Amino acid sequence: MKRSLLAAFVATSIFTVSACASPGSSAKAPDDAWAKQVATATAGIKALKKEDALWRDTHKFLKKADKAYKAGDKKKANKLMKKVNSQIKLAGLQHESQKNAKPQF
DSSP: OHHHHHHHHHHHHHHHHHHHHSOOSSTTHHHHHHHHHHHHHHHHHHHHHHTTOOOTTHHHHHHHHHHHHHHTOHHHHHHHHHHHHHHHHHHHHHHHHHTTOOOOO
């Protein structure tokens, strides 16, 4: 189930990134796409936090990305959001690969 959750998150994050990059028909479309990206990232963070697999700075990067977007620096916001999505994906993969880790003697 965790892998399916991770796969669903990756698929939706790719969709929202592509939706954010595509030209919208209204001025509200980029804001809606950004809101979807933030909601998806927040859901991924909550899922990782539930499994105690969240990396330390992921939430901080999300806050900085949102702040940059609201300030109008979309290039910085997109760069930080890519970092957030990457950290969420990698933290999920790390959790999956190391959940049964034991000391080796």
